[in-house]
Amino acid sequence: xxxxxxxxxxxxxxxxxxxxxxxxxxxxLHERPVRRDPAGASGFAASLIGRTFTAxxxxxxxxxxxxxxxxxxxxSAGAAEEVPETGADRVDADALLGHLGxxxxxxxQPVGAPDEKHLRVRFVLEDGSELRFVxxxxxxxxxFSPGGAELPDEIAHIAxxxxxxxxxxxxxxxxxxxxxSAIKRLLLDxxxxxxxxxxxxxxxxxxxxxxxxxxxxxxxxxxxxELAAHAHDVMTEALAQGGTSFDALYVNVNGQSxxxxxxxxxxGREDEPCRRCGTSMRRTSFMNRSSYFCPVCQKxxxxxx
DNA sequence: CGTTGCGCCTGTTAGC
DNA sequence: TGCTAACAGGCGCAAC
Numbered sequence: 143x144x145x146x147x148x149x150x151x152x153x154x155x156x157x158x159x160x161x162x163x164x165x166x167x168x169x170x171l172h173e174r175p176v177r178r179d180p181a182g183a184s185g186f187a188a189s190l191i192g193r194t195f196t197a198x199x200x201x202x203x204x205x206x207x208x209x210x211x212x213x214x215x216x217x218s219a220g221a222a223e224e225v226p227e228t229g230a231d232r233v234d235a236d237a238l239l240g241h242l243g244x245x246x247x248x249x250x251q252p253v254g255a256p257d258e259k260h261l262r263v264r265f266v267l268e269d270g271s272e273l274r275f276v277x278x279x280x281x282x283x284x285x286f287s288p289g290g291a292e293l294p295d296e297i298a299h300i301a302x303x304x305x306x307x308x309x310x311x312x313x314x315x316x317x318x319x320x321x322x323s324a325i326k327r328l329l330l331d332x333x334x335x336x337x338x339x340x341x342x343x344x345x346x347x348x349x350x351x352x353x354x355x356x357x358x359x360x361x362x363x364x365x366x367x368e369l370a371a372h373a374h375d376v377m378t379e380a381l382a383q384g385g386t387s388f389d390a391l392y393v394n395v396n397g398q399s400x401x402x403x404x405x406x407x408x409x410g411r412e413d414e415p416c417r418r419c420g421t422s423m424r425r426t427s428f429m430n431r432s433s434y435f436c437p438v439c440q441k442x443x444x445x446x447x
Numbered sequence: 448c449g450t451t452g453c454g455c456c457t458g459t460t461a462g463c
Numbered sequence: 464t465g466c467t468a469a470c471a472g473g474c475g476c477a478a479c
Binding site: 143144145203241242243244245279281282330332339340429430431432 | 472
């Protein structure tokens, strides 16, 4: 499932292959992926036609593509709104906001490519190629974000991610140590730090030698700081491997961990030997999902199990 | 406000 | 063989 490294690979692909071509048509083939757009499927499509994607940005697992201004025709077709252009502050450009959820893909396909089974939204570009949102489970989605070019309002609550140069590690440590929740839940809390999902959370915890059910407030500052460093490192390494293989037209998101899968030390390794101490790895259910850990390297807190 | 649990989705696989 | 149940899990939201 796409976490930060996978989404960053997609962002880079879009930056290389989807910008600066007029959007001539938008087909919403399933309503659900645009459920977060208040204007509905038709409003969503209408907002995008006649524009171009001008950039590809990311925060955590969210992606957004800033848009060129609406054409004069579309503007006058809409209501005669008075835009308070008071001189000093200029209105931010709009954006297409997206999340891949569990199984979302953004594909750039050439003219004539057959539709994917789970094709949900199609953007036809002026050269006939298409940007496609393909999503089997539809946990992901797209929406039009008015003025969202810099940072969409819809995701203002999402914390900076570990690869963001402005991510404040000390603040993260402070906040974690005030919370009673389990450290794994905190690592997955996109309001504290974004981009970490179930797989990289388990990997970071394994590297740090911490059990995911230990309460944040019971951890030493050093432990939390090192955990953040490990999460940063494991995602950077995954990005380096995931970023190695995508060709010109296919914006790689296979929904899997890609080439990094063979490098995983915790996730999916139930009953296999811990790569540090040889003990059989365990799997438990936590927050309605699987957690993998080494019972020796990652001692559970006394209160659990 | 912090904490915790749940529903949304579809396809694959395990088990009876 | 054919059915059901479990599983994959990010996110927003409800309830306390």
